Structures are given as C-alpha cells and as structure tokens.
Amino acid sequence: MRPMWRDVRWWVLGGGLLSVLGAVLIVRDSIDKQRAFFETDARIVHRLLSQQAVQHDAILDTLALLQPVAGRTDTQPPELRLPALYPHILEVQRRDRDQTWPDPALHTAEQLSRQSRRPAFARSADGSPERYRLVLAAEPTSYALTISVHGMVPWAEWPMNPDASSVRVTLGMDGQRIPLQAGAAAIAENVTGWRFGFSKPLAVASQPFEVMAEQRLGWVQLPWARMAAWTAAVAAAIVLLAQLQRQRTARRRAEELLRLGHVTRLNTLGELAAGIAHELNQPLTAVLANTQASQRLLDDDPADMAKVRTALSQTVAQARRAAAVVGRLRSVVEQPIRQGVAVNGGQVELVDALRRALHLLEPECRRRGVEPVLQGPEPVRVRADLVTLDQILHNLLMNALQSMDGVDPSRRGLTLKVQRTDGEGELTVTDNGPGMTPDVLKRVFEPFFSTREGGLGLGLSLSETLAHGMGGSLRAANRPEGGAVFVLRLPLQPTP
Numbered sequence: 001m002r003p004m005w006r007d008v009r010w011w012v013l014g015g016g017l018l019s020v021l022g023a024v025l026i027v028r029d030s031i032d033k034q035r036a037f038f039e040t041d042a043r044i045v046h047r048l049l050s051q052q053a054v055q056h057d058a059i060l061d062t063l064a065l066l067q068p069v070a071g072r073t074d075t076q077p078p079e080l081r082l083p084a085l086y087p088h089i090l091e092v093q094r095r096d097r098d099q100t101w102p103d104p105a106l107h108t109a110e111q112l113s114r115q116s117r118r119p120a121f122a123r124s125a126d127g128s129p130e131r132y133r134l135v136l137a138a139e140p141t142s143y144a145l146t147i148s149v150h151g152m153v154p155w156a157e158w159p160m161n162p163d164a165s166s167v168r169v170t171l172g173m174d175g176q177r178i179p180l181q182a183g184a185a186a187i188a189e190n191v192t193g194w195r196f197g198f199s200k201p202l203a204v205a206s207q208p209f210e211v212m213a214e215q216r217l218g219w220v221q222l223p224w225a226r227m228a229a230w231t232a233a234v235a236a237a238i239v240l241l242a243q244l245q246r247q248r249t250a251r252r253r254a255e256e257l258l259r260l261g262h263v264t265r266l267n268t269l270g271e272l273a274a275g276i277a278h279e280l281n282q283p284l285t286a287v288l289a290n291t292q293a294s295q296r297l298l299d300d301d302p303a304d305m306a307k308v309r310t311a312l313s314q315t316v317a318q319a320r321r322a323a324a325v326v327g328r329l330r331s332v333v334e335q336p337i338r339q340g341v342a343v344n345g346g347q348v349e350l351v352d353a354l355r356r357a358l359h360l361l362e363p364e365c366r367r368r369g370v371e372p373v374l375q376g377p378e379p380v381r382v383r384a385d386l387v388t389l390d391q392i393l394h395n396l397l398m399n400a401l402q403s404m405d406g407v408d409p410s411r412r413g414l415t416l417k418v419q420r421t422d423g424e425g426e427l428t429v430t431d432n433g434p435g436m437t438p439d440v441l442k443r444v445f446e447p448f449f450s451t452r453e454g455g456l457g458l459g460l461s462l463s464e465t466l467a468h469g470m471g472g473s474l475r476a477a478n479r480p481e482g483g484a485v486f487v488l489r490l491p492l493q494p495t496p
Contacts (some may be wrong), residue, residue: 008242015238022234023227030223034215035196038167042198042213044159045169049211050203052152056134056145057206059086060119064138088151090131093144101144109135110142119206129176134206149178166216171209172199183215193218256360347493348389350380350425351418357393358416364401369409375417382425382490384470389490392466392474395459396429396486402452403433403484420492424472427488435478444476 059082082092093106101107109122114137124131124146135144149171160167160181168183198213351374358365358372365372382389397414404412413432420426436444436451443449445464450457460476467474472490479485 011238011242015234018238019231019234022230026226026230027222030226031194031217034194034217038196038213038215039198041159041167042169042211045213046198046200046202046211048154048157049152049171049209052154053202053204053207053209056147056152057119057204059089060134060136060143060145063092063143064136064141082145088148089145090148090151091146093146095142095144097140106133106135106144109133109144110137113137113142121207129178132207150180153180166221168214170212172212173209177212193221253360253362256356347381348384348386350382350389350427350490351378353386353389354393354416354418354427357390357397360394361397361401364398365414368401368404368412370401370404370412370414372414372416375415376419378418380418380420380425381493382472383493384472384490388466388470392463392488393427395463396488399459400429400431400433400484400486403431407433421489423492424489425492429486429488430479430483432483435482435484436476441476441478445474 063082082089093101095101095106095110101110103122103125105122105125109120112120113135119134119136122133122135122144124133130149131146132149133144133146136142155162162181165181166183167181168179169181170177170179172178194217196213196215196217199210201208201210354374358374400414404414411432415428415430417428417430418426419428440451445461446457447461448457449461460474464474467488467490470490472488474486474488477485477487
C-alpha cells in the first residue's frame with residue numbers, strides 16, 4: 001500500500017519539476033528576445049555611425065571638387081560654411097600649394113592620403129580621443145576636418161534611449177574606447193548573469209574605428225512576474241489534478257468495495273444457508289428415525305392401526321422431502337464455491353491481489369494509523385478465482401485491523417508475507433492485536449461465532465470455506481509475543 005504522504009510527495013515533486021522546466025523555458029525565451037533586440041539595435045548603431053563616417057569622406061571630396069578659381073578673390077571659400085551646416089565638424093583647415101601644415105601629423109596624413117587616394121586619419125592636435133582629424137590630399141589645395149566624436153552621433157535616429165538603456169556603446173581604436181552611450185548600472189563588471197557583445201569596424205577605411213556594444217543581463221532583470229505566474233498556474237493545476245485523482249481513486253475504491261460487498265453478501269447468504277441446513281439436518285434426521293421406529297412398533301402391534309400407519313407414512317414422506325429440499329439447498333449454495341476455480345479459474349498473482357486489497361483498505365489503515373509491511377514481494381502465481389481470492393484477503397485484512405482497535409496506536413502493526421512453501425503459495429497475515437484465547441482459537445472458523453459485538457461470525461468461516469473450495473487451506477494461530485497469525489495456502493499455478 002502506498003501512503004497518502006507518498007502520493008503528495010510525488011505530486012509536489014512533479015509540480016516542482018514542471019515549474020522549474022517552465023521557468024527555464026521562460027528565462028530562455030526572455031534572454032533570446034533580449035539578445036535579438038540587442039543585436040538589432042547594435043546593427044542600427046553601426047549603420048548610422050558608418051553613414052556619418054562616409055559623409056565625412058564625401059564632404060572632403062566635395063571640397064576638393066570646389067577648389068577656388070585661380071585669380072578670383074570675390075568668392076567665399078566653401079569650407080567656411082561647413083561648421084554651420086555640420087556642427088560636429090569643429091574646424092576646417094586648408095593647405096595651399098605654397099604653404100605647409102602647422103602640425104606635422106597633418107603633413108604625414110596628407111602623404112598617406114596622396115598614396116591611398118582617399119582621406120587619411122590623424123589624431124587631434126591635443127591628443128584627445130574625443131576629436132580626430134581627417135585629411136584629403138588634393139591640388140592645388142588640401143583640406144583637413146576636425147571632427148567631434150560625440151557630435152557625429154545622430155541622436156535623432158538613435159534606436160535606444162541613451163539615458164535609460166542598459167547597452168553600452170563605444171568607439172574603439174588602438175586600445176582606446178570612446179564612450180558614446182554609458183549604459184545602465186547592470187553593465188557593471190561585477191554583475192553576474194548573461195553578457196551580449198557586438199563588435200564591427202566602421203564601413204569606411206579612412207576612419208579606423210570599431211563600433212562596440214555590450215549589455216549585461218542580471219538576475220534582477222529576469223521575468224520574475226511571468227515565472228511566478230507560471231508557478232502559480234502549475235500549482236493550481238497540480239492541486240486540481242491531485243483532487244481529481246483522489247476523487248477518481250475514491251470512486252474506483254468505492255466501486256470495487258461495492259462489487260466485493262455484493263459478492264460477499266451472496267457468499268455469506270450461501271454460508272448462512274449452509275449453516276441453517278447443517279443445523280436443521282440433525283433434527284430432521286431424528287424426526288425421520290423416530291417416525292420409522294414408531295412405524296415398526298405399530299407394525300408389531302396386533303391391533304389394526306391402518307390410519308396411524310398411513311399418517312406415519314405421510315410423516316416419513318414429508319420428513320424425507322424436507323431433508324431432500326434442505327440437501328438440494330445446500331448443494332446449490334455450495335456449488336458456486338466448489339466450482340469457482342473451474343469456472344473462473346486461472347493463474348492469479350498473489351502479491352498483486354494483496355496490493356489490490358490493501359489499496360481498497362487504505363482509508364481503513366490510515367484511519368487506524370496502521371502502516372502495513374509487505375515482506376517477500378516476489379511473484380507467486382497461484383491457481384485461484386480472482387474474485388474469491390479478493391474476498392478472502394479482504395476478510396483477513398479487515399479482521400486483523402479490527403482486532404487492533406483496542407491496542408495503543410503506537411503499537412499497532414500489520415505484517416504480510418508472501419512465499420512458496422511445500423509446493424503452495426503461502427500468505428501470512430500477522431497483527432499486533434491481543435491474540436486469541438484457546439477457546440476462541442478452537443472456534444474461530446465456526447459459523448455464527450464472533451468475539452466482536454454485533455458481528456455475524458461468518459467472515460472467517462466463509463473465508464475458510466472459500467479457501468477449501470479452491471483447493472487451499474486457511475489456519476489460525478497465536479504469536480508467542482502477542483497477536484494473531486492467519487496463514488492462507490493455495491496451490492501454485494503449474495508452469496507451462
């Protein structure tokens with residue numbers, strides 16, 4: 001028998017595993033979505049910054065095409081208007097053919113530009129990473145732009161809120177990182193959790209920056225509300241399923257007990273009829289013997305007693321008829337018991353039948369605080385009728401439980417042992433009750449004998465009759481240390 005607390009334990013364990021599995025899937029889904037959002041935003045940032053860098057090259061190319069016409073002094077140089085059009089261009093410098101750059105770094109960058117035929121990168125004059133210069137060699141005038149790194153960020157098209165987003169965005173070059181978006185506190189190095197990273201150079205060779213984005217997802221950012229809702233839903237479902245299972249088990253147990261009770265009532269009625277037949281047979285036999293003796297005495301009398309003989313003959317006939325009726329009644333009620341194996345017989349697993357009986361009596365065991373102990377639960381196949389065996393086991397177990405009603409609950413115990421003995425399957429039912437007196441032990445299988453107030457006294461008598469009807473036996477004894485022992489033996493099922 002499986003106690004209720006074990007059922008509860010398995011329900012709790014199953015619910016816990018389902019909750020953990022669901023929470024893992026929810027976290028995984030949330031992390032995948034966060035990663036997808038991060039990668040999308042990082043690609044947009046890279047595209048926007050690359051567009052700005054390409055625009056810088058285009059501005060220099062445009063300045064080279066708009067060289068001032070030789071000999072004209074009335075035309076305003078176009079580079080003077082650039083800072084007004086592009087605020088992130090802090091300064092525009094030029095070098096005419098007969099001039100030199102004020103900074104050797106610009107001269108070096110111009111030489112590189114002349115060799116590569118595209119703008120060349122140069123650091124700012126003060127070495128600040130917040131600014132850089134871009135030089136384009138052209139004839140007769142070369143140009144240099146001083147660009148603000150922060151100013152080149154198109155915040156109007158930025159995909160994230162720079163003040164609230166947890167994504168850190170930087171421009172890196174030669175080991176230096178220029179922060180564009182600081183990111184929230186979750187980006188701290190000591191935050192444990194999941195890290196997303198993105199790194200890709202700008203899509204222009206003249207400005208060798210690398211766009212780097214990073215996000216750290218901490219435990220506090222997990223979807224705890226969704227996980228709590230899932231856990232609550234699982235708990236509610238488990239409680240509902242457990243309740244339905246208990247109702248289903250109780251309904252099946254009630255149906256099985258009802259069926260077993262119906263069979264028990266029928267067999268009890270048969271046992272009752274057999275007992276009545278046994279009790280009436282002796283008086284009827286005596287009536288028959290006395291009537292026959294009277295008939296013989298009257299026959300020896302010289303007096304003519306024809307009417308007396310006729311009456312006595314009718315009495316004998318009626319007595320024989322009554323005896324025949326009672327005999328037929330007994331044969332009818334005993335026939336199903338004796339033919340039970342032949343009609344419904346087959347191999348029955350004794351341990352399975354015992355567990356089924358314990359399942360039906362689980363509420364009774366739980367109410368009395370009895371934990372049955374099953375010893376030797378190896379398969380033992382016996383030749384028996386399944387319904388008849390269920391009835392015997394139910395009677396033996398119920399009798400053992402009732403015998404311990406007057407025992408302290410802490411001392412109650414029920415031990416069941418299944419084994420093979422002398423070519424038979426043997427079940428031993430041992431209880432920790434008060435045992436039986438010698439007089440009770442002699443009459444325990446006698447019909448209508450009961451030590452329990454209100455008991456009919458047919459349960460054990462019927463069980464013994466049913467066991468004999470299947471070719472087995474049932475005996476009772478006392479344990480030396482106290483308590484009763486009932487031993488049921490049934491023939492083993494022959495091995496095919």
